[in-house]
Amino acid sequence: xxxxxxxxxxxxxxxxxxxxxKCTYSDSASNYFPWYKQELGKGPQLIIDIRSNVxxxxxxxxxxxxxxxxxxxxxxxxxxxxxxxxxxxxxxxxYNQGGKLIFGQGTELSVKP
Amino acid sequence: EAGVVQSPRYKIIEKxxxxxFWCNPISGHNTLYWYLQNLxxxxxxxxxxENEEAVDDSQLPKDRFSAERLKGVDSTLKIQPAELGDSxxxxxxxxxxxxxxxxxxxxxxxxx
Numbered sequence: 001x002x003x004x005x006x007x008x009x010x011x012x013x014x015x016x017x018x019x020x021x022k023c024t025y026s027d028s029a030s031n032y033f034p035w036y037k038q039e040l041g042k043g044p045q046l047i048i049d050i051r052s053n054v055x056x057x058x059x060x061x062x063x064x065x066x067x068x069x070x071x072x073x074x075x076x077x078x079x080x081x082x083x084x085x086x087x088x089x090x091x092x093x094x095y096n097q098g099g100k101l102i103f104g105q106g107t108e109l110s111v112k113p
Numbered sequence: 114e115a116g117v118v119q120s121p122r123y124k125i126i127e128k129x130x131x132x133x134f135w136c137n138p139i140s141g142h143n144t145l146y147w148y149l150q151n152l153x154x155x156x157x158x159x160x161x162x163e164n165e166e167a168v169d170d171s172q173l174p175k176d177r178f179s180a181e182r183l184k185g186v187d188s189t190l191k192i193q194p195a196e197l198g199d200s201x202x203x204x205x206x207x208x209x210x211x212x213x214x215x216x217x218x219x220x221x222x223x224x225x
Contacts, residue, residue: 006155036216043204043217045216046213046216091155100146100169101158103157105153106153106154
């Protein structure tokens with residue numbers, strides 16, 4: 001089955017700096033890669049996703065890149081703000097097959113003012 | 114538009130007691146998921162429903178866990194009897210035709 005590895009487990013940056021979180025997956029059939037942000041006491045919130053027919057997607061300060069050959073994808077947050085502090089999860093699945101999401105272990109991002 | 118609703122938000126019970134969680138998905142979403150999230154880890158799927166049919170329950174511990182989605186809308190997840198190791202957050206998510214999944218706030222279960 002699919003296995004998703006996520007690094008780093010914790011990340012601390014200064015406000016205004018960039019943050020990068022990386023994930024690798026094992027199943028070449030996976031074609032959908034969402035990223036979730038989870039704040040304390042809340043459920044995961046979908047912030048951006050990418051499908052395997054594109055290599056990069058951007059939404060304001062957030063971007064995701066995908067390398068299908070190497071089976072890895074990354075989340076990039078630019079101009080970080082204290083409100084970006086949260087736990088971020090990557091996941092992989094097969095889109096539109098109702099497939100279960102296989103999550104990474106999470107990255108706790110801390111943005112220091 | 115309302116998001117996924119879950120209740121209760123918190124539940125504390127003693128071991129061997131039963132407990133039930135309720136989920137109301139986003140209106141029009143035919144796919145409903147129950148995930149288990151242990152502290153410091155990512156969510157793990159317990160069961161997936163397409164309308165009222167459970168299409169993936171391979172990760173559900175069927176000796177003590179059960180779930181239902183009788184009318185293809187709301188769903189209930191039950192544990193009977195609860196064990197200490199069941200302490201976790203139980204998340205419900207929904208999607209339309211198996212696309213993007215949206216999560217509820219979760220129910221935090223503590224078993225004493």
